[in-house]
Amino acid sequence: MQRKVLVIEDSAVSMNLVTRLVQQAKLMPICAATLTEAKHLFSQSNPEEFLCAVVDYHLPDAPHGEAIDYAIASFVPTIVITGRLDEETRTHVLSKEVVDYIPKENTQVYDYLSRLLARMEKNKHIGVLVVDHMRSSRTSMASLLRRHNFETFEASSAQEGLDILHQRDNVQLIVTDFKVPDMNGTQFVAELRKSWPKEQLAIIGVSSGNSALLSARFIKSGANDFLQKPYCHEEFLVRIMQNVEYIENVETIRRAANSDYLTGLPNRRHFFYSVNHVARTSPALQSVALIDLDHFKRVNDQFGHDAGDKVLKEVAKLIANHFSDHNVSRFGGEEFCLYFANVAAEEVDKSLESFRRAVRERPIRHQQQDIPISASIGVTHQGRKNLDAMLAKADELLYRAKSSGRNQLQSDLLA
Structure with missing residues (x-):
């Protein structure tokens, strides 16, 4: 549900500016030029849909902050904006339970309002x-x-x-x-x-x-x-x-x-940092898998690099969902790496095989075209070796999967 912001402002210039700021914050402005109009609009809506109100101090039918009192009484967090810079107005406004008081002094105060609107939703967490x-x-x-x-x-x-x-x-x-x-x-x-x-x-x-x-x-x-x-x-x-x-x-x-710019998965540097941190606890079982998308160059050549990026993003989402409890990374290009700690080798292989099938059975939709993809996987369970040695072994098994026809899992558990 898109949250709403009640904007009560009689100046067309200020109204347009505040409306744009509200929209930039991905909120829906409900605009009124008078207190009477605001009451009517608010009565037609569900009060729980409103994140806050942005209210001008001086309005034609509310010259002394009456609209502020109405918004507060309606249990809507209220931000006050005003062209009045005198101390008496400021004191009067801050005596009320307002979120903040913003004088229309210069363009920077509108930047502050923009930040404040974004914060109102974030702060709940x-x-x-x-x-x-x-x-x-x-x-x-x-x-x-x-x-x-x-x-x-x-x-x-x-x-x-x-x-x-x-x-x-x-x-x-x-x-x-x-x-x-x-x-x-x-x-x-x-x-x-x-x-x-x-x-x-x-x-x-x-x-x-x-x-x-x-x-x-x-x-x-x-x-x-x-x-x-x-x-x-x-x-x-x-x-x-x-x-x-x-x-x-x-x-x-x-x-x-720490993240890969395209897929959002952890990058190679962060993967090594995280895995080495886990490895210091000396887990009883360790597995490392390398996943490589088959014929990925053909995707870029046939459908374009935008399609290739779409494929990488979708596969990354699948990896993140499939292996949410484990260390994963985009290693570069179309290659991904996974590390499993204290997971039985049979369970690792079963999970990777399930992922391989899911990739094959789920073509990526791009511009009204289905792009078929598959993945080759190499996985080692020789956990007593260091990470570099396990990666080298997984890479060897991945090469075996590629040279044996692709779209398959090669595991040293089965060797």
Whole structure:
């Protein structure tokens, strides 16, 4: 279901711009120029379909933010945009339970709105842990975070925070006060960094202390950021967004470095890293298989390179689904490699044979044409050898499968 965004804006220029931003975020804009029109459109829809509302502060029939109150009362997370830059308007808006306040100051604020719209959906799957000995402070921060759709967790001590971290694998950010009962905030950060690096878990330190050195102590202990209490509503949420985006950007870079650009499967470098890590546990059983698509050059020559790319992508999906519990990789060209740990040789061969048949029985559809494909497979179960030796043996068996007519499995279990 495509989520909707209620846009209430009387300026045609701003409406067009916000509408494009909503569409770029793959959301559906429901547009109204007045509060009356917005009420009518909203009443015709299912409220649960709305991700949020983007509401102008001043409207012809709602000059003092009445449309904001309507959106909030309708239980729709509300982002306010306004051309008014005075402090009184800002204070009035932020006194309400809005997601954020965006003045129409320059083009960059619309970039911020675009990021915010994308975040509203993503944040539903992200956990944020608030650690503070004062319940009122924890509740206040958690309330702000929930406006941005984060899943929030609260802890009154460092140990309680650690327990939550071990129980919840979706926590990407911790906001911790300096005054924590069982250890101070910088000690807590240092303890966290023993198990969670900055690229995996962001930490923001907060404190009401007047020491100018406290921010440096937090950063030197391993925190990503620091906030001084009392903090500005907007600054708190901007820093939250920046730190969550940092975690995501690092993960994007890591995924790009470890993945094959065409198929999305792990690449050769990551395959060796992962398999060598598993091999250090000395699994009792090890198998390595090489899969090569038969006559792949003919596919490119006859149907074009776009068709060849389509074949590789579809075969990669089949490999990922068929061998989801094992290490797989695109080794290069039309060749794929698989590693099995602690799986009986007979089961490995059975699974590979099932995959070979599935490839043969499933031609790839491209531009109203069916492209028949098949695969040759070589697999070795000589697990006491190192990985390079197993790959060499699998390659030898793959060559045997090719030279024996292709579209077959050659295993040293049967040799």
